[in-house]
Amino acid sequence: MARYIIFFQIIAMAIVFFLLTACKKDDTSPAGYLTISFTPIINSQIPESYYCYIYTEESYQNNISLDKKYIPDLYVNKDGLVKITFNYLNTGNYIFSYYVNKNLTTHSVQVTAQKSSIYNF
Numbered sequence: 001m002a003r004y005i006i007f008f009q010i011i012a013m014a015i016v017f018f019l020l021t022a023c024k025k026d027d028t029s030p031a032g033y034l035t036i037s038f039t040p041i042i043n044s045q046i047p048e049s050y051y052c053y054i055y056t057e058e059s060y061q062n063n064i065s066l067d068k069k070y071i072p073d074l075y076v077n078k079d080g081l082v083k084i085t086f087n088y089l090n091t092g093n094y095i096f097s098y099y100v101n102k103n104l105t106t107h108s109v110q111v112t113a114q115k116s117s118i119y120n121f
Contacts, residue, residue, distance in 0.1 A: 031088040032111035038121040039080050040071055041101045049099035054086055060095040071098070096121075 034054075043049045050072065053065040067086060074082050091113045097106040109119050 030090050030113045032091055032113050033116040034086040034089055034094070034109060034111050035083065035116060035118045036086075036096055036109065036121065037081055037083045037119070038096075038098055039100075040082060040098045042071060043099060043101050046099060046102060048104075049101075052082075052084065052096070052098040054089075055095040055097070057093045057095060066094070 038052070040049070040052065051068045051070055053068045055065050059066060066089075069084055071082060074084055076082050089111045091111055094109050094111060095106055096109050096119070097104055099105065105121070107119065107121055109117065111117055
């Protein structure tokens with residue numbers, strides 16, 4: 001009888017061990033990444049045209065940017081294409097804006113948790 005109890009305990013511990021090690025832990029990080037390629041045209045008469053901006057949908061209404069980048073500091077390829085990455089953004093919808101000469105250009109972009117979203121404008 002004692003052998004059956006010991007055997008049952010060993011089997012039960014083995015099952016618990018396999019169940020615990022088989023469980024995949026979810027990464028609960030809400031952060032996502034956003035990579036945007038775009039072609040700005042800077043106009044020296046408009047100081048804001050030297051920057052690109054990222055807003056949350058809510059902050060765009062109040063003109064409060066989440067982040068802004070100075071375009072001349074960014075890498076520009078030979079075709080004038082600029083590539084920028086925003087890291088650790090919360091899941092949601094964002095507005096990306098930049099100038100093409102005198103015209104403010106805006107695009108709606110979306111960030112998904114634990115993923116890299118790529119946009120080309």
